[in-house]
Structures are given as structure tokens and as C-alpha cells.
Amino acid sequence: MQTCLIFNPSARGEKAEAFCARLGALYPGFVLRRTGAPGQARRLAAQAVREGFATIVAAGGDGTANEVVNGMADVPQGLAAARLGILPLGTVNVFARELRLPRQWPAILRILAAGREMTMDLGCVDFGGQGGSQRRYFLQLAGAGIDARAVQLVSWALKKKTGPLAYLAAGLRALRETQPLIAVEGPNPMSAQLVLVGNGRFYGGGFEVFQGASLRDGLLDVRVLPEVSAWRALQAALGLLTGRVSRFLPMRRFCSPALSLRSSSRVGLQLDGEYAGELPAAFSVLRQALRVIVP
Secondary structure, three states: OOEEEEEOOOOOHHHHHHHHHHHHHHOOOEEEEEOOOOOHHHHHHHHHHHOOOOEEEEEEOHHHHHHHHHHHHHOOOHHHHOEEEEEEOOOOOHHHHHOOOOOOHHHHHHHHHHOOEEEEEEEEEEEOOOOOOEEEEEOOEEEEEHHHHHHHHOOHHHHHHHOOHHHHHHHHHHHOOOOOOEEEEOOOOEEEOEEEEEOOOEEHHHEEOOOOOOOOOOOEEEEEEOOOOHHHHHHHHHHHHHOOHHHHOOOEEEEEOOEEEEOOOOOEEEEOOEEEEEOOEEEEEEEEEEEEEOO
């Protein structure tokens, strides 16, 4: 059965375009389909499932992978019919790091060719409230509060020039704004200004924020920061740089198969590093729902 490779041509610019062109020549069994606009990877993935492709490879960043898995899920029994492969071409590639994929493309191609599978949990979120409610899935992480606002504010041009530093610049802009309160409805109800939800261990930039989290345990790993300030941002930076977030940043932690987030103010939501919409949001887990190719 042929493999459908859904390629985001904006990922790494002309280098990725040239690479995928060579890939199509070297591996004629790979059917290459390019995205042309945001959201198109989702439609292409759904189409690939309907056409009977057993393997769908997301060639791009975490946002491309998120779109592809949502497209697979759009088709009834689509997640059972096809498996996901990752060809990391994005700025950060957090999910690829979670899967321990190598950085060298020849090694990744060998992994895709070998086709070793792992079944993993898939994060699910229903959000948007009455009249605009929708369901989306996420592979690695979600967040509500300043991190979603930073994703919303990030400059595309700066991202192409500086990579992850563009998110830092957007975060500093978001820090100057008023941070609304978020009501966390879970095992221990609380309020916060930032809520991070992890399916795996790593957060944006490849930092291990969700220590002990697993893609296969049926639980979401939640980090809650009651207050966001310049001092907290400095603590977060120190924690991320040293790999000791829990030591420098007093975030509350709990694990749960479900939780809900609400706010009386407008609060953004990001999924796998892409802005998705606004609260309220109800999170859950689809246990062992996705087959993904791993080393």
C-alpha cells in the first residue's frame, strides 16, 4: 500500500521543497501532496484515508502533524484505518522529540520504511461554547492563557528568520497585557492565569515540562500557574534552561483523564503550538487511539 506524504512547503523554506522533490524521485511509493493554506493538511489527510492509504506522513512542524491527525479522525474509523508517520521539518518539532526521532533525514526515512508501530493516547478537547463548539485532537500538548496568546501574536516573518526566538518575542508582548483568571475544574478545583496540558513530556522548545508524563497511560499531565508576572517569567526561563522547572517555578501539578477550563474573560487556547480558539474547553483522552511509526 502506498504512503501519502502531506508536505507543508513553508516548513524550512526552499530546503524542504528540494528535499521532498528528491524524496518523490527516490521513493516512488510515496505520494506527495502539498498544502497551500492553513487547514489544508487536515483536508488532505481525510482525503488520503478515504482513498485507502494505510500510512500518512506529516512532513512539516507540530502544526502540520496536528492537522493531519485531525484529518484522519474526521473520517469514521479513520484512526483505525491509517497510521501516522512524522517527517519533522518545522521550527521546533516537539512531538518528533517525544518519539525520539533522529534529526538526520536518512535515518528518519529508514524508520518510516521499517514501519514499526506504537499505539498512543490522543488528547481530545471540546471548546468554544454555545454556537461555536468544536472538537479537536492534540498529539503532544495544549495550553490556555499567556502561551496561547503568545502563539496568537507570533510574527510569521520573525519566525522564519529567528526560529523559536520569535515565540520569546511574542511572549514578552503577551506579558504586558492583563492576564485573566482561568477556572480549572478537575480533581482539585483551582484558579490560575496559565494552564498547560501535556500528553507527553515535552513542551514548546523541546523542554521537559511534564516530567513523568506518558503517551500511553490514559492520563493528561496538567501544570497550573496561579499568577503570571515578569518575575514568574524569569523563574520559568531559569527552570527551562536548567531543566529544573519544578524547582524554580511553583506550578501545581495533577494528572487526570479529564478536566475543564473556563473563564469570564476571553482566554485563548493553543493545541500543539497552534492557536485553536477560546475557552471554555473540556479535555479528555482517547486511550490507545492512534498508531504512530516510531524508531
